[in-house]
Amino acid sequence: MERAPTSPVSRERSREIKRQSVISAAREARVLSRVDLAELTGLPAATLTALVRDLIAEGYLIERGPGANTTGRPRAMLEFNPRAELVAAVSLEPPRITCEIADSNGTVIAHRTSRLGPDVVETVCQFVAELVADNRPSLCGVAIAVPGVSSGGAVRLAPSVGLVEARPIGQSVQQELGVPVVVDNDVNLMAAGERMAGAGKDVDDLLLLHVADGIGAGLILDGQVRRGASGAAGEVGFLPADPEADRAYSGVGPFEARWSANAIAERVVALHPGRRPEAPVSELIELAATSAAARAYLDEVLDAWARLVISCACVVDPGRVLLSGAAAQLDDAALARIQDLVSAKVPAPTEVRRAVLGDQAVLHGAISYALSAAVRLPGPSPTTTHR
Template sequence: MSDKAPTSPVSRERSREIKRLSVILAARQARRLSRVDLAEMTGLSAATVTALVRELVAEGYLIERGPGAPTTGRPREMLEFNPRAELVAAVSLEPPRISCEIADSEGAVIAHRVARLGANVVETVCEFVLDLVGDNLPSLRGVAIAVPGVSSNGAVRLAPSVGLVEAWPIGESVQRRLGVPVVVDNDVNLMAAGECVAGAGADVANLLLIHVADGIGAGLVLDGKVRRGASGAAGEVGFLPLGGATERRYSGVGEFEARWSVNAIAERVVALNPGRRPESPVRELSRLAATSAPARDYLDEVLGAWAGLILSCACVVDPGLVLLSGAAAELDDPALDQLQTLVSARTPAPTEVRRATLGDQAVLHGAISYALSAAVPRPSLP
């Protein structure tokens, strides 16, 4: 990177922002480094790095930690990136509740709140974030909102559980109110991103995450990027038809998820073993299948349906790895092995099936990743 200052005042300011950003990104990546390390990583001159470091120390981005380990010559003064200098808000709409967490750039949660979701979604989100971040508002770099529906450019639709069927610009409304970048995405996309950052998909660049809950959705990561499709509806596998043409209007609940989601499985489990609805229907079904032939038959049906879903996706996108999330992750080892066998017998390319590992924390890690990406300052345009 050239250190030569441009003549135009606008270009000079833009160049300065780029250099500042490169130092922040390098420090965030290395966490602990010297000014010499920063100069080598960014290509900036020692004088420029010194000036920027002085500024970033004053702002709290960097902390001076004194001399590092002895080396040849004079010991280098070390700098440490301060994760608390960059706070993000991770909001999850999980009807009938809303959860909000304020976390630093390393994922450490510093504030958390769960409450009933109000009628005005935007107002509720803004109140939560402002209350939790409190006096640390200047350090808030971005907000990520996970929604149980389709999101495109911050507008949400097909989310009947939060009263949103037609597109509504949640992201734009929250960003206008809070004054920080806001990203809105399907909750399962955030789960997939989270598993890639800190979970079962941390070692791969391509994966498909299937999340089974009241609905069924998928998050697709190809070449290290979450793929959303032309209108943000990629991964809405719950709408896959069960066979034959239909004139049914999509009201927010798909044919596949209506039959093979947690709610449907819970109804059958109660029919097989009358009583109260189990807290974990899939886990209970696996338990019943060990001693009940009807339960065993129904478990086979469930595994066959889920295997068919995985195969349908794998034949098109070849993810290589499929992560099971939500209720699907509750399958016991024999059932998981059976599902893997069903998939391996028919998939055109090797496809490994694993459990996702982060659980509820997947959305948090995905949201932090999203919010930090959205918060990366953009150079001013002339």
């Protein structure tokens, strides 16, 4: 019986799968021999030789000298080149845009902060292209952190960047730059960053509460960021501030309208007239040491934030809660107060800590997302979406 010819498309797809298996094995091991590659990939010597030769030419692999002495003939070693795969981590922080270019080790090789232009997509594409410069062929993925809800790569409820209604910025940036793009809420990326390199790196379940102009939460369960059916999980600022709260929808939730950094700053100015404080929680704690009114208001703030932690913990049982943004300004005594309030009410042990990465949390998380998209690891989709 005559054999049907092999499809050229199938051959090309098969070669790409084998190529990716070699890249993945080298990326994981960092330094290894051809024999190691054969054992890790299961590929025959002839196939592996051709692939290694091509990957050396492409800059993915670097030939090194013999490895440590073993029995028999010393083996020439191959080293994975992390600069062969670059990713861009973009954070939209009105009125600023911050971008970092990192290699596949997560090492930042370029950084820039500038003013956010009127068109988000145009600004992001221009910024990434300028920062990656001559290394554009090595750009493998982009992650964009936005101060709003992201679903399917479209962003909404982000009035600070002019995106109240949904706009597909992920798809638009991907079409322009020609690489996988992931878009997610900035607080989700903060949570991912703290888990990768901060106060959550030793746990698989955590909740990050970020207090800034608004209040949002990033949730990680079983090591995965959870976003909900519409990408709006963690919009805790929309929880009722109190039983009597009756606030019309305006893009600002009732809880964050009363207990955000903005609200606290306004109250601090009322308690101690003067310039608007840059660190309102720190200044409130300082005022509370000498002012009974400030002390009473600080207690209100701590009680409100503790109720928020308790509400979240009763639903998702994160085990660890990280306080970020203005909430990370709490001193040890205030943090202990929240911990006591939480411990008295939650049904399971819940540890409350400060987040430790500060402004770098978003970029750490974005680098992790972009690498995942670029190398097609489990996690964020390589096509722009988070649903």
